[in-house]
Amino acid sequence: MAGTFRFTFGPWNIHEGADPFGPTVRPAIAFEKKLPLYRELGFEGVQFHDDDAVPNLNQLAPAQVLAAAKDVRRQLDAHGLTAEFVAPRLWEDPRTIDGGYTANDPACRQYAIDRSRQAVDIANALGTKLIVLWLAREGTYLREAKDSKVAVERIAAAIDVLLKHDPEIRIAIEAKPNEPMDHTYIPTTGHAIGLAALTVAPERVGVVIESAHAILAGLDPSDEMGYALACKKLWSVHLNDQNGLKFDEDRAFGAVDLRRALNQVRILDAHGYGNHGEWVGLDVKAIRTQKPEAALKHLRNSRAVFLRLLELSRGISQTRWAELVADRDYEELDMLILDALMGAKG
Ligand code: 3MF
Numbered sequence: 450m451a452g453t454f455r456f457t458f459g460p461w462n463i464h465e466g467a468d469p470f471g472p473t474v475r476p477a478i479a480f481e482k483k484l485p486l487y488r489e490l491g492f493e494g495v496q497f498h499d500d501d502a503v504p505n506l507n508q509l510a511p512a513q514v515l516a517a518a519k520d521v522r523r524q525l526d527a528h529g530l531t532a533e534f535v536a537p538r539l540w541e542d543p544r545t546i547d548g549g550y551t552a553n554d555p556a557c558r559q560y561a562i563d564r565s566r567q568a569v570d571i572a573n574a575l576g577t578k579l580i581v582l583w584l585a586r587e588g589t590y591l592r593e594a595k596d597s598k599v600a601v602e603r604i605a606a607a608i609d610v611l612l613k614h615d616p617e618i619r620i621a622i623e624a625k626p627n628e629p630m631d632h633t634y635i636p637t638t639g640h641a642i643g644l645a646a647l648t649v650a651p652e653r654v655g656v657v658i659e660s661a662h663a664i665l666a667g668l669d670p671s672d673e674m675g676y677a678l679a680c681k682k683l684w685s686v687h688l689n690d691q692n693g694l695k696f697d698e699d700r701a702f703g704a705v706d707l708r709r710a711l712n713q714v715r716i717l718d719a720h721g722y723g724n725h726g727e728w729v730g731l732d733v734k735a736i737r738t739q740k741p742e743a744a745l746k747h748l749r750n751s752r753a754v755f756l757r758l759l760e761l762s763r764g765i766s767q768t769r770w771a772e773l774v775a776d777r778d779y780e781e782l783d784m785l786i787l788d789a790l791m792g793a794k795g
């Protein structure tokens with residue numbers, strides 16, 4: 450069963466270019482100015498952090514937060530856009546400096562839980578039932594600073610609070626092995642799916658897989674996707690690319706390794722990804738050298754590469770492929786794939 454592909458990105462993917470060693474290099478674009486760009490670029494859905502939808506939400510009363518979120522919903526409707534998910538931003542507030550759900554200070558853990566509960570309310574106002582948890586600071590710089598068993602139990606307990614807060618929401622965990630922390634407690638898809646089993650409603654806890662995060666864990670993103678598909682847990686993807694084990698680059702999809710990108714497209718298409726409403730998220734950033742007027746090309750290119758690889762993948766002779774597998778001639782299969790990637794010989 451072939452897949453159905455509709456695309457999303459988050460407002461943070463139109464980015465001013467700051468990095469840990471230098472300030473912004475492009476002017477900020479207001480959220481209202483970003484929205485019309487989505488359709489122009491071929492995207493139909495928007496991913497949100499809670500404060501992408503409601504800036505400064507910690508300073509607002511709950512009723513004001515909901516009113517602001519409802520206003521964003523009206524803007525989405527006006528542009529023919531859908532909210533894909535809401536993710537609580539649990540890594541910027543001073544109270545999350547030692548982690549959110551795993552912070553050693555109980556008052557800080559409570560802040561993280563309260564803020565996440567509010568993200569669920571924002572998701573409802575935006576019309577989505579999907580919550581994403583990127584567990585950014587749930588880990589350590591110093592192994593001895595936390596107890597890893599207790600930490601995992603605390604993450605599961607926090608997820609339980611959210612699952613009980615709204616019996617209809619589903620939670621997708623976005624695993625990442627490092628950055629900003631040295632090590633995280635939920636580094637891979639397998640860890641995330643294991644964590645689901647510790648919660649009160651495992652069937653409502655799944656994953657979003659980011660290509661770069663899998664690569665940073667030394668894993669192949671398409672195999673991570675296959676694992677999640679086998680477990681019926683692949684509820685979103687964050688496609689991008691990454692040049693080896695260094696900082697999280699969020700390069701355009703396919704920019705580093707086209708074959709690795711092809712295999713991600715192929716596994717999604719082979720198993721009907723998107724036929725139950727799953728979106729293709731592109732978590733990509735323009736490289737810092739890009740001038741302001743040319744700083745959307747990473748989004749355009751990532752989507753275009755996905756669609757070209759889809760066409761390419763579907764064009765490879767399945768008969769020939771099956772013959773080569775049956776014959777265990779993987780060298781010839783290697784060439785079949787490389788030939789497809791290099792285009793027809795002139
Ligand atoms: C970090 C990420 C995050 C998440 C986002 C939504 C800021 O490496 O990928 O982007 O994707 O928080 O879950």
Ligand code: MG
Pocket residue numbers: 623659687732
């Ligand atoms: Mg991501």
